[in-house]
Amino acid sequence: MTTTEAPVAAEKLDAVLATGPRPPRASAVTTSLAFGWRALLRIRHVPEQLFDVTLFPVISVLLFTYLFGGAIAGSTSEYLQFVLPGILVQTVVMITMYTGIALNTDIEKGVFDRIRTLPIWRPSALVGALLGDAVRYTLASVFVVTLGLVLGYRPDGGLVGVVAGVAVLMAFSFAFSWIWTWVGLLARSAQSVMGISMMVLFPLAFLSPVFVDPSTMPDWLQTFVEINPISHAVYAVRGLMSGDSVGDEIMWTFIASAIIMAIFAPLTMRAYSRRR
Amino acid sequence: MTGIAIETHELVKQFGDKRAVDGIDLVVPEGGVYGFLGPNGAGKTTTIQILATLMRPDGGTASVFGHDVVREADEVRSMVSLTGQYSSVDEDLTGRENLQLLGRVLGYSRADARTRCDDLLEAFGLTDAATKQVKRYSGGMRRRLDIAASIVVTPRLLFLDEPTTGLDPRSRKQVWDIVRALTARGTTVLLTTQYLDEADQLAERIAVIDTGRIIAEGTSSALKSSVGSGALHVHLIDPGDRPRAIDILTRAFGDEVFPGSDPADVTGRVDDRSKVPAALATLAADGVELAGFSYGQPTLDEVFLALTGHTAEETLEAGDSTQNDPEGAVA
The missing domain is CATH 3.40.50.300 (P-loop containing nucleotide triphosphate hydrolases)
Structure with missing residues (x-):
């Protein structure tokens, strides 16, 4: 190995310390994008983290289509038409929790302390992380849709419908992630972030119209499903992908996104500056 | 300026x-x-x-x-x-x-x-x-x-x-x-x-x-x-000699002699380094055998002892539970 202990170069060191005036303050966009770049580098160096993005949807699609499809919709191919957009939403919403886990890991390792002492627009590290996550969400979406197409899913909304559906889902997930940035800042460990996220996400993801038509559910459960923001995202994405007009549901999805962000972005920023 | x-x-x-x-x-x-x-x-x-x-x-x-x-x-x-x-x-x-x-x-x-x-x-x-x-x-x-x-x-x-x-x-x-x-x-x-x-x-x-x-x-x-110019550490072959060693060193240097955390260790604060050879000679003359000794700057432990009357380890134990877990206040 030649790369171990090279000595510190005294003149060079003096030269780097003597450099001119400090550069002008970076804009919020520059810093956010730089932190987004960091998230992409992490995916490149630790590609294992994409297992969750890929494995979970495969299992869901195969399990629900072939195990329950016949019983729920009469045939597996018909059920796939119904369930695939729902699984797309469920997959992406489920992986939003990794935002919080990654953030919590950063805190434990001390990277966070450095970032918080930088003279930059405060939310940029978080916004950057969320932008990097958007890339993971896109990968997951492409993966689920491709898998669906291979198994026989045919979106009546065509390419435009699919792209519009994914775009709505991205916006919703970006907003939804702010819940996990908040949890990630408050929780003691990455495991507890995981635990809390699962506790919240599991009921929300399953008590929704992802797998079955809610009209078969008891009234009280239907009420819950109708309030659940994930339900509206499912209706909107499913509608767009099947070419139905679902303007109302898209509007509700955006309203839910705005409400979630209005609550959790300020909570996150407060926890971010108060941390310790 | x-x-x-x-x-x-x-x-x-x-x-x-x-x-x-x-x-x-x-x-x-x-x-x-x-x-x-x-x-x-x-x-x-x-x-x-x-x-x-x-x-x-x-x-x-x-x-x-x-x-x-x-x-x-x-x-x-x-x-x-x-x-x-x-x-x-x-x-x-x-x-x-x-x-x-x-x-x-x-x-x-x-x-x-x-x-x-x-x-x-x-x-x-x-x-x-x-x-x-x-x-x-x-x-x-x-x-x-x-x-x-x-x-x-x-x-x-x-x-x-x-x-x-x-x-x-x-x-x-x-x-x-x-x-x-x-x-x-x-x-x-x-x-x-x-x-x-x-x-x-x-x-x-x-x-x-x-x-x-x-x-x-x-x-x-x-x-x-404020701590003294240095400290003499001795490491005894037989820990049983420690009381005698403390006794001899106390007579040579004054009050600031204390046992180390190792049962065979003794440390004495030394204000006048010229007294060190004589103290070592006295130990040898009394049959207190040394496995090793060193004379040097006071350690943090000694600074602490001199300034606070307790060693750094005691502080560590007392303060550890909350200090090492500054997130303790967060649920």
């Missing part, structure tokens, strides 16, 4: 019912190295975190170059850098990527960030490791990268929190060289350490901190003279 880099008044930080920082008054002049000496859990890190705007004080005030750390946090951040006790770079990224990222967020253009980063890597002897993930670095390399990351833009004030803890002697020496180069270029360094010799080597002034309070402050020579 030296200004004031740091000034605190009655600074307090509370974790639960434990005061980690308990009324610290501090004036650190601009330029040079100011040493913050104390055992684990004494409140060094907490104080630094308040000064670096990572934590809000529960009481008192603190300012850096005249800017309040709470009300003018952003101004403070543009003048300081922090190299924390734990690695503060991203271990999954390479050394180059870490520095480039910081260069970008600190306002360098893409090209300038690259140049700056290459210069830093070269100056810190990390060019060959530039494209390796930081988790594959040795402790010394990691520490150097940590410090390089703190001077992507040369700060006016650099906080170094125990920069050499856990490093081998050679890496330690390298870190010292870096600190000296920094101060030669006008950066003020606030350095925390558990080692008296490190503070002695680098710092013009030293504050000794214990259980959240400053118990002594001054130049390193003033501090040492």
Whole structure:
């Protein structure tokens, strides 16, 4: 190995310390994008983290289509038409929790302390992380849709419908992630972030119209499903992908996104500056 | 015309019912190295975190170059850098990527960030490791990268929190060289350490901190003279001889002789080094056989004993539960 202990170069060191005036303050966009770049580098160096993005949807699609499809919709191919957009939403919403886990890991390792002492627009590290996550969400979406197409899913909304559906889902997930940035800042460990996220996400993801038509559910459960923001995202994405007009549901999805962000972005920023 | 880099008044930080920082008054002049000496859990890190705007004080005030750390946090951040006790770079990224990222967020253009980063890597002897993930670095390399990351833009004030803890002697020496180069270029360094010799080597002034309070402050020579010029450590072959050894050394040096943590160890504070040979001769004449002995600077333990009447380990035990878990207040 030649790369171990090279000595510190005294003149060079003096030269780097003597450099001119400090550069002008970076804009919020520059810093956010730089932190987004960091998230992409992490995916490149630790590609294992994409297992969750890929494995979970495969299992869901195969399990629900072939195990329950016949019983729920009469045939597996018909059920796939119904369930695939729902699984797309469920997959992406489920992986939003990794935002919080990654953030919590950063805190434990001390990277966070450095970032918080930088003279930059405060939310940029978080916004950057969320932008990097958007890339993971896109990968997951492409993966689920491709898998669906291979198994026989045919979106009546065509390419435009699919792209519009994914775009709505991205916006919703970006907003939804702010819940996990908040949890990630408050929780003691990455495991507890995981635990809390699962506790919240599991009921929300399953008590929704992802797998079955809610009209078969008891009234009280239907009420819950109708309030659940994930339900509206499912209706909107499913509608767009099947070419139905679902303007109302898209509007509700955006309203839910705005409400979630209005609550959790300020909570996150407060926890971010108060941390310790 | 030296200004004031740091000034605190009655600074307090509370974790639960434990005061980690308990009324610290501090004036650190601009330029040079100011040493913050104390055992684990004494409140060094907490104080630094308040000064670096990572934590809000529960009481008192603190300012850096005249800017309040709470009300003018952003101004403070543009003048300081922090190299924390734990690695503060991203271990999954390479050394180059870490520095480039910081260069970008600190306002360098893409090209300038690259140049700056290459210069830093070269100056810190990390060019060959530039494209390796930081988790594959040795402790010394990691520490150097940590410090390089703190001077992507040369700060006016650099906080170094125990920069050499856990490093081998050679890496330690390298870190010292870096600190000296920094101060030669006008950066003020606030350095925390558990080692008296490190503070002695680098710092013009030293504050000794214990259980959240400053118990002594001054130049390193003033501090040492308050402790005695040195200490004699003897390691006995037979621990059973210890009472006799303590007895002999007490007669030779006075009251400040105490048993070490090893049952075969005795340490005596020595004000007049010319008494050392005679004391050793007396031990030999009385048949107290030594496995080894050393005469040297007082250790932190001895400084502590002299200043507080208890050893650093006792402080550690008393303060450990909350100090090492500053997140304790969070659910």
